Amino acid sequence: MKNKIFILFTFITFGISAQNMETFIYAIKGNDTLRMDVFTPKNIKKADTLPVLLWMHGGGFSGSHRAYPDDNELVKYVAKEQNYIGVSIDYRLLRKGTTTGFGCDCTKDEKLETFKQAAIDYMDAAKYMVEHAGKLQIDTTKIIAGGSSAGAEGILNAVFMREYFITNKETYKNVKFAGLFSCAGAVVDASYITEENAIPSVLFHGTKDQLVPFGNAPHHYCEPTRDGYIMLDGSEVIAEKLEDFDTSYYFNIVRGGRHEISRIPFEDLEKVFQFFEQTVISDEVIQTKIIKTKQP
Template sequence: MIFKFKSLFLLLCVAFIGPVVAQSLAVNSDVKSSDDSIVFKTYTYAIKGEDTLKMDVFTPKNIKMDEKLPVLLWMHGGGFSGSNRAFPDDNRLVKYVAQEQNYIGVSIDYRLLRKNKATGFGCDCPKNEKLETFKQAAIDYLDAAKYLIAQAGQLQIDVTKIIAGGSSAGAEGSLNAVFMKDYFVENKEVYANVKFAGVFSCAGAIVDASYILKANAIPAVLYHGTDDNYVPFANESHGLCNSKQSGYLRLDGSKIIAAKLQELEKSYYFHIVKGAGHEIARIPSEDFGKIFNFFKRVVLNNEVIQTKIFQTK
């Protein structure tokens, strides 16, 4: 393994505007129209009660018969109460990786457990309900990954190169699935074959960064604003709830995650926007080239790179 440690500090001025049922591919796929360079299909990866959970899979049209490609498995944001897998920004990302990076891009739905809840997901939402929401989102994410691995042959997936990722609530769900599986999952054998090669988070956090260990630490791309009032940048209460409110729950944000990866000598690309809030949950399409070049170097080429970028709002 090549070790290349570096810290890059840039100062830029920008403005911001503001029970699981696995389905057979033969009966489960829904072929959609696509452009000249990608094929788009929809699959059901799980049915849980009244929720039918689907994923959109974008594959390069020129994929060779014996080829297996890396995957970006993406989870949309929306406060665990809204949005969907086809939201334009999320759709743009997974299409981009299929068109430009020779990945298979996958965008998933998951159970929106705070939808139509009177307490929402803020400071009136009790701590135990927040933890249960994080748990079930992580489990849905793991089920999606498990489905892809089970169908890897037909989908032509390289199961050793699955990049996890998400924005806002989706970042929390995917980060917790990646780093806190042992905390949230009782039967570890169910997901024994689910492993990730990297993670891409836009304004995300996990419940406890002490669960990031040598065994599960993977390269991470982390985008976060220092003044995020919803998902903490460092170690702070979710939504800045005070200790007397029922929704008080401290989380470890991108700063803490990056520090753990630094300590463990694992790769990260940490893009910090000073003075910015939760708008950094927006997927940074202008940086896609840099982000996937990082993943190419650390996941495909096994380099170790630690980069911090400071940007001003």
């Protein structure tokens, strides 16, 4: 049942802003039915196979949803303006309703398990797309992993720490990512970034992010004595690793920026997808840092 396609509904409108949208169930895990919304350009032809942005929403692993207005607007944008398939997914919100949340009272082991299961859910969504690539009309060699905040942590751990978090690796042997788009994310251990798994990456992060560290620092800046003390490697460390491997990156740094930089940067999307056009589609190597200062 898990791998069967369920078309729940199709929403089609006509006009300049129209896209086709279908919703699929990609997995059922316990009481969680995990869905993805798939947006395709309105003028897609039957023979087309297009790049895809596979997006994971934020919310501290306890809230939000795949159709949150900003996340929904992003995947609609890529279908309308960039000729991509835009996909936004559900995943298990393992910290929802817990007394300890996902801050300094949430134990390190609970945090690692949350990261692990989020990475697995993301990999299952990617696997579903690959297995149904013909129907979805995606180019499986051009999957862009994307997410914000908790979603960015989920996709970064899925892309770079598959060897650590995934035990049944053979299950996902056909899942390959061509690029990533992270808004205020971090990885558990950047030493797992290698020349083999390094991919063109767009990274947005504030230097004073109080929740997800910009560099190497504790998650939520918990004190070492707290249950939730765990070190993470943020965008600064990830960019350094990519530079070491001569891998493309577009690193947008906001000096003084806090976790609000996890919002989707709609004003910069043209530049983001121009970067993917040059690096993922045309195979150029580009390393760019943009440094801004947070406005008072």
